[in-house]
Every structure is written in C-alpha cells, then in structure tokens.
Amino acid sequence: MNVMKLMRSSKVLYFLLWLVIISFVIWIFAIYGGGGQTSGKGMGSQYIVKVGKRSLAPRTLNLALQFQREMIRNYVGEQYVEQFMKDAHKRAVSNFIDSLILEDVAEELGMEVKDAEVADAIEKTFKFQDPATQYPLMLQSRGVTADEYESMMKLDLTRNKLLNFFSQRYLISDKEAEKMYENENTKIKAKVILLRNSNFLKELGEISESDVRAIFEKEKDNLKIPEKRAVKYLMVSAPMIRMSLEIPEQEIKNYYEMNKTKFGEKPFEQVKMQARNMLLFSDEKYKNLVQETYDKATEEFKKLKDEKDIEEFSKKYKLEIKKSNLMSAEKPEPPFLTDQKAKDEVFKAEKGKWSEAFESPMGLLRFCVTEITEPRAATYEDVKDEIRDNIKNERLSELAKKKAYELKSRFKDPKTFEEEAKKSNYQVQDSQEIKLSDSIPFIGKNEEFARKIFESEVNQVMEPYQTKDGFALVIPLEKKPADMEKFKAEKSKFIDKKTREMAEKYVEELVSQRRQKLEAKGEISINQDILKQYDAQKES
Structure with a gap:
C-alpha cells in the first residue's frame, strides 16, 4: 500500500x-x-x-x-x-x-x-x-x-x-430512548444499612433432626434425584500439543546459554521448563512444528473409530484421557460446565460409545459415557443436608427481616440511625452520586429499586429491601432529576450513542468467541x- x-x-x-x-x-x-x-x-x-x-x-x-x-x-x-x-x-x-x-x-x-x-x-x-x-x-x-x-x-x-x-x-424507539436517558441522568445519593443474615447466627440456635424430618415427609413426593452421567473424554488443542512435544534437552540448554540474562542467571535446572516454553514460542522451527503436529493430530482425531484407536492416539500424542464424576445436567463439570453443546451431547449419547469429534471453546473434544444413573425419588439421606441448609437460611432471613423492621421503627434522623446501626455491627455505606443504572451499595444494579429511592422522601428511611444475603434499609439523601428538555434537544445524538454502544458490546462478544x-x-x-x-x- x-x-x-x-x-x-x-x-x-x-x-x-x-x-x-x-x-x-x-x-x-x-x-x-x-x-x-x-x-x-x-x-x-x-x-x-x-x-x-x-x-x-x-x-x-x-x-x-x-x-x-x-x-x-x-x-x-x-x-x-x-x-x-x-x-x-x-x-x-x-x-x-x-x-x-x-x-x-x-x-x-x-x-x-x-x-x-x-x-x-x-x-x-x-x-x-x-x-x-x-x-x-x-x-x-x-x-x-x-x-x-x-x-x-x-x-x-x-x-x-x-x-x-x-x-x-439496533433500533431504539423514542420511548425506549427516553427511559434510557432518564436512567442515565437521574442522580441520587443514599445511605444504605445492611443487616446480613450472618449477623444473627448466634440467635438462630440448632436445627433439630425432627424439623428436618418433618420437611422431608411433607415434600418427599416432589423430591427427585435427576439422571446423572459420568464420562471419559479426550481433548486436542494447540496448547496441549505444544506441551506434549519432545525437545532434545541439549537444544533447551543451548537456548538457555544463549539467553542467560533473560533468566536472571538462574541455574538451568531451575528454569528448564521456562526455557523450553520460550524456545517453543520463539523458534520458528518449533512454532511451525506445533502447527503441523496440531493439524495432523486433529485430522487423525476426527477419524478414530473405537476405544482402541482413542487409546493409541492418546499415547502417541501424550494426551490424557480424563474422567468426570457423576454429574447432572443442572450441575455439569468442566469441560461441559461452560459448553452447552457438549453438555447436551453428553445427556443424549449412548453409553459405551465414543462420540464424533466436535469443536468446543477449549479444543476438539470426544467423549464416551461410562455410567448412567436413572432419575429416582430422593431418600432422606440424599437430601437431609440440603433441607437443613434451607431451614437455616429461611430462619436467618426471617430474623434479619424482623430486626430490620425493628430498627426502622426507631428511626429519628439519618445520623442517629447510622450510629445505632453501627452499635449492632450492621454495615453502613453512603453512596456517591449514582445514576439509576448504577450499582447501589450492598444491593447491586437494580433500576426498579433505584427509581423507588428517587421517588421516596429525602432523609426518611424506606421499607426494608431483601438482598441476596440479608435486608437493606435505605435513606435517600439527595436526588437530581434528569433534564428531559435537554433530552428532547439531543435525542438523535443520544440514540446514535446508544446504538453505537450496543454495537461495541456485540463486537466485543464476537471477538471474544473467535479468539x-x-x-x-x-x-x-x-x-x-x-x-x-x-x-x-x-x-x-
């Protein structure tokens, strides 16, 4: 050019x-x-x-x-x-x-x-x-x-x-744009007090066996253990092939001697693996060898027919055939945890038969289902610990809610309210000026609740709000409404900005997947x- x-x-x-x-x-x-x-x-x-x-x-x-x-x-x-x-x-x-x-x-x-x-x-x-x-x-x-x-x-x-x-x-209507603008430009400040469920562990007491048994008897007709499957699998990726390549030790040592300063003059035996990896990445001969070996291995991998072929292939390329524990579709293990396609294939596969090779995010994958347990009714032993935890969490949540309402009833002003909360070892945090779309301390992003804060009276405590691990009491301290007249004047520019942001997010995800x-x-x-x-x- x-x-x-x-x-x-x-x-x-x-x-x-x-x-x-x-x-x-x-x-x-x-x-x-x-x-x-x-x-x-x-x-x-x-x-x-x-x-x-x-x-x-x-x-x-x-x-x-x-x-x-x-x-x-x-x-x-x-x-x-x-x-x-x-x-x-x-x-x-x-x-x-x-x-x-x-x-x-x-x-x-x-x-x-x-x-x-x-x-x-x-x-x-x-x-x-x-x-x-x-x-x-x-x-x-x-x-x-x-x-x-x-x-x-x-x-x-x-x-x-x-x-x-x-x-x-991306198309954004005027109404959608108005809501987006309002969420981004309405500002609030608030004081947030968090009563965590864990604050009340000492008050909870023991969960009796009879309580656990009573819940089991009441719910046992609906308690099921899902189908579970165990698999063995083999994966091929370029990094795996690179790690499996044999390099003559003398070549590694030669590279080390020529590049001692890169290793801080550390002894060869101490940095041998690091030197090996650097040689693999920097020497054109080995980089080409990795690619050639990977290309050859993937072609062979796709053509393997049975267990014997798989085992011979794994020995040839020094790749490990791994085994999973029994897993359900709801709780899979890696590499099936983050790969919906692989998980779906596992739960419809025939037992004892190796799958065809297919691409997963981490490399080419083949698996064989080794064990299947059929779904069944849960026994008391299967679920007693889970029931106990559920009872514990429900009772702690009720205690936190009760204490939150008790504290709210004693509200006089934000300052004395904060002092009283701290005496009980509750967490207190004042937010910076935040938008409706921003994260609220202890609560996270919640535009609906942020709007309720904006609509509530300043310097008055709101109704307790349940969080993932307790209850929060919120006191609005300051609020600034969005300038909707300004929005009308800048609507086209704002819509262009938002569609651009959507495109940027799409491109980011696209690049991540390809990478x-x-x-x-x-x-x-x-x-x-x-x-x-x-x-x-x-x-x-």
Whole structure:
C-alpha cells in the first residue's frame, strides 16, 4: 500500500496529528487497540503478534507505547510517573490480537478498508503544506514506515466501519430512548444499612433432626434425584500439543546459554521448563512444528473409530484421557460446565460409545459415557443436608427481616440511625452520586429499586429491601432529576450513542468467541522474546 501517491496534493496542519494519536490511544485503552499491520505480507519472524494469516510488526508496539505515554503525559502533566505504563506492553499486545480478528471479520463481510479510504482519512486529518516532505519526516520521527503507519490507521478505520455497520442492526424507539436517558441522568445519593443474615447466627440456635424430618415427609413426593452421567473424554488443542512435544534437552540448554540474562542467571535446572516454553514460542522451527503436529493430530482425531484407536492416539500424542464424576445436567463439570453443546451431547449419547469429534471453546473434544444413573425419588439421606441448609437460611432471613423492621421503627434522623446501626455491627455505606443504572451499595444494579429511592422522601428511611444475603434499609439523601428538555434537544445524538454502544458490546462478544477458537487451534502467536525484552526494561 502506498497512500502517499494518493495524497500528494493534500494540504494540512501538523498539530492535527494529535487527533489521530488520541483516537488511537483511546482505542488501545478500550478493547480494540492496534498498530501497524502486515496482513500476511510475509513478515517471517519479524512480528509481535500473529493471528492466522495476519501479523503486526514489532515496531508497532513501540509506536503504540509512544502514543500511550504521550497522551498520559498530556493528560496528567507533571504528575506523570512511569508506573502509569506498568504492563502496558502486555495489554497492547492483547489488544493487537483483537484488532487482527476484526480485520478478518471485515474481510468476511466484504468491508475491508481500501487504500483510497486511508488516503482520504489522512487527507482530511493532516493538511501538510508539503506532504511529500513533511509526511516522511513525521514517519521518521516516529520510527515507522509508511506501510506501518498507514496500516495502523487502517485498523482504526476498520473498527469504526464495522461499528457503523453493526449499529444499524439496533433500533431504539423514542420511548425506549427516553427511559434510557432518564436512567442515565437521574442522580441520587443514599445511605444504605445492611443487616446480613450472618449477623444473627448466634440467635438462630440448632436445627433439630425432627424439623428436618418433618420437611422431608411433607415434600418427599416432589423430591427427585435427576439422571446423572459420568464420562471419559479426550481433548486436542494447540496448547496441549505444544506441551506434549519432545525437545532434545541439549537444544533447551543451548537456548538457555544463549539467553542467560533473560533468566536472571538462574541455574538451568531451575528454569528448564521456562526455557523450553520460550524456545517453543520463539523458534520458528518449533512454532511451525506445533502447527503441523496440531493439524495432523486433529485430522487423525476426527477419524478414530473405537476405544482402541482413542487409546493409541492418546499415547502417541501424550494426551490424557480424563474422567468426570457423576454429574447432572443442572450441575455439569468442566469441560461441559461452560459448553452447552457438549453438555447436551453428553445427556443424549449412548453409553459405551465414543462420540464424533466436535469443536468446543477449549479444543476438539470426544467423549464416551461410562455410567448412567436413572432419575429416582430422593431418600432422606440424599437430601437431609440440603433441607437443613434451607431451614437455616429461611430462619436467618426471617430474623434479619424482623430486626430490620425493628430498627426502622426507631428511626429519628439519618445520623442517629447510622450510629445505632453501627452499635449492632450492621454495615453502613453512603453512596456517591449514582445514576439509576448504577450499582447501589450492598444491593447491586437494580433500576426498579433505584427509581423507588428517587421517588421516596429525602432523609426518611424506606421499607426494608431483601438482598441476596440479608435486608437493606435505605435513606435517600439527595436526588437530581434528569433534564428531559435537554433530552428532547439531543435525542438523535443520544440514540446514535446508544446504538453505537450496543454495537461495541456485540463486537466485543464476537471477538471474544473467535479468539477462544483461534487459541484452541493454535492460530494466535505472540513473540515472547520481544515481550521479555520489555519486561527486562521495566525491571531495570
């Protein structure tokens, strides 16, 4: 790409460079940071991150950190300390990965940013009097090439283009927008007193066996133990393959000897595993071997026919066939805990038969159901502890509620009320000025209850509110209504802002899902040697 050819005649002011810098840095601080991107132009080992066919040049990280540092300095002035940049290189690299994933999304949708669009953005942002001279000088001062800098801008434009596209998926009516605006701009302050159930453990006393038995007899017709299943399973992922590779110890030792400073001069035996992993991540030969081995293993894995094949495969690649405990659909174990598809497959599978290979968030998975217990009526022994806990929690909740109403009845004013609450070891907290959509101390986010606080009388205690672990008493201290006239004047702008936020959330989730799958396939690579150099700089 040579955007300079497209912008020879542009005229711009140098100081507007900061518009792009600030935009880029905000991007990095948010979720989708980025830098100069090679898009598969054959960087070889000269990269900081790779995602599939895309990579970013090492100098991109320097550029990103320059921009971050300069923006922070501009913002905090003389109060700047280098501690503000702690782990900034690690965050930036993580964000680079997300940026390259977004490039893939744009390509799939036919929304790649063209060179002409980058040229147009540069022309509108910079108005150099002599672009043929000033532009190269600016690039030289930053230590980057035109391709690297223009690719950085391309990533920013790509993200904005995708967000504009996805924003169109969301429609917000005037009524919905009005409610959103009101929730975001109505402000309240409140004093919150929490009476936790655990405050009354000493008053509770013992739960008798007869009480537990009585509940069991009353409810036993409805008490069921669900079907449970145990499985053995085998998973294949690039990280697993990487860990299973055999590397000659002499090669690890050679790497250690050549890079002793990276290990703080620690003895070889003490850092052998660390040296092994660094070699795997930094040596192109081994990175290629990991990918080749993973590709070969996944193809073999899909073709395995029976138990014997599975066992031979696991030995060949040094992968462990793991076993689960008996689990119900309501309480699955990893890796089925977070994978709805895998869990569903388990609970409809035939016992003793290995499943076909299918993709899960953590890698390719095959399983075999080894045991099934049929659903049945619960016995007293099955459920007595659960019944005891339920009785305990119900009685504690009733005690907390009773004490909350007793305390409320003695209310005189906020100050003496707080003093009395603290004498009883109840927790007290004054909120900052919060919006209806913000979290309330001890209660969390609850727009409906926040609205009730706003509608209640200032400096008077409200009815007790049940929380997940007790009861809260709330005293509104101050309230400021939203300026709805301002909303009418800014309605279109506000709706655009909210649809943009919805698009950002969608994109964040999309990137997260894709990143999980790419990591499982070993298609994300970070140049650990370069990161180690930054770590060493920080330590020195």
